[in-house]
Amino acid sequence: MPELRLNVITRDWVVMATERAMRPDEFAAAERARPPVEPYDPECPFCPGNEGQTEGELYSTQGRDGWQLRVVPNKFPALVATGERRRRGAGLFHVMDGVGFHEVVIEHPRHDLTIATMTEAEVAEVLQAYRDRYAAVRRDPRVEAVIIFKNHGEAAGTSLCHPHSQLAATPVVPFQVRARLTESVRFFDEHGECIFCRVMRDELASGERIILESEHFVVFHPFAALSPFHTWIFPRRHAASFDDAGEEELVDFARVLRRTLRRLRKGLNDPPYNYAIRSVPVKDANPDYFHWYMTIIPRVTRVAGFEMGSGMFINTSLPEESAEYLRGIPDEEG
């Protein structure tokens, strides 16, 4: 019999489809093997030499032969930095000017690397750039929420293979963010505890879905993972916002993120994936309710009408099995 599980953080019900469950290694589709990527592509706007195509640099670090990492405004921004946060529209036609920030983090000069194949120190530089830009854009009074995310691979929504990620600072609190915050406040009122801290404690006690642990982070599949290999990285220390992360935590986060992505890469044959770092809305001054974290969503199955229509998810992989599979995959060189 299929089993329904409630994801207590997203509040989604997930059908664990035992009748059509696949073995973890079946998600490593051979057809995803991509042609080898060159270290340099003269046509790529993010490759060294083409800096003229990405103007208005906001942040950069230096490497041995030039820049190591750059943050630039998105050339096709969903949100723009100039203008007021005006409401317009009439009746139920609510409109707002699309002000905010939409930035691109060019993570490395090399065209062919990914977070999984960079060095730990390079990944730490990426996370430091995230944190610095997060801290910078949240100071703008028009900003309500900041999200950092990555699209890896075409099926995950990117056509540019040069390693990059994005930051979006929105002038409204999105409904999904608001709804999850409301649920976390309700839990805090009932239990006097952060629901994320509680989930992490319970997952550590169970151990079944843990993928790896470090001094500052826990990597696991949620009990009600919304899709195969859906992974969460939680900081052990309670903090509501990503820019609260300290230097030592960031370095540890880099190590853990890299190891996690190396296992997914090896175990699933370089799958397309999205990741996102979620934080509390920036003007929420109470630090007790929410807990920043990263969610990683390998795009190994398709969302179809069942999910769209019902708002429930179907997961054809048991998180206990996929966690065991990923625990068994070496993440170091060799």
Place this chain on the structure above:
Amino acid sequence: MPELRLNVITRDWVVMATERAMRPDEFAAAERARPPVEPYDPECPFCPGNEGQTEGELYSTQGRDGWQLRVVPNKFPALVATGERRRRGAGLFHVMDGVGFHEVVIEHPRHDLTIATMTEAEVAEVLQAYRDRYAAVRRDPRVEAVIIFKNHGEAAGTSLCHPHSQLAATPVVPFQVRARLTESVRFFDEHGECIFCRVMRDELASGERIILESEHFVVFHPFAALSPFHTWIFPRRHAASFDDAGEEELVDFARVLRRTLRRLRKGLNDPPYNYAIRSVPVKDANPDYFHWYMTIIPRVTRVAGFEMGSGMFINTSLPEESAEYLRGIPDEEG
């Protein structure tokens, strides 16, 4: 400057990405042209002669040379009809047995047809089957919500090209359904009116996003369409649940649905799409707040990290422009 629009029914904010907007006809990708499909495929489990592969028929109608339409249990069900609706689990690990119904509507004996290419009478039979099965499963006390949906094309999540759709009756009210119902109740409390009726009236008054109208239905793009060519079909008469639809309404719905899908097919080169019929949860006895409707989501773009991370949507097509484009496409033969 990009514009944010609030979808007052789903409560989602949508970025209307004017900077990267595409012309309506640019969504008609040539690569979607599929190889011609034969009217009969001996390997297809839904084709006549293979009825032994889909046992436990729940409903059928007769055509000239055998069955015209069949409803059967899904062979790989997300929810099963036997067993009690038991809660299990400990602490925050909430589990429920996956009881409910998951049925397949085999819409036509011919392998190569779709709703867009069947006759109006055939489409009406499909909708009558939906309504009859909806009315049957909702009587089961374990059922909380019923959703009817279709996946058309591989990118929309189906590998079977034989025309079919699905019904899922769930033993819980999904969070998304609950959240939208709560919002519609709030609107009713404030305004003494159904928010769907109000949206339909405002859309008719504006006219800009209307695609077509009939005696009983209005077809339009929502003001804050979540994705390109996102389409809603609303019944003019207020009714909370799809099985409230009368015979004459169903016949008119068939005509309108077929015409809408013909325009999408012609205008976007047979795009993959999902549709779903949304109703109030079945045990909600108050008929005032909710309004059943169909949502159609052509899968012409990909949801990526921005949407997943922020819970906001990016739409690269202005609904006013895509509605105008679809209004200009003939939906009759020839």
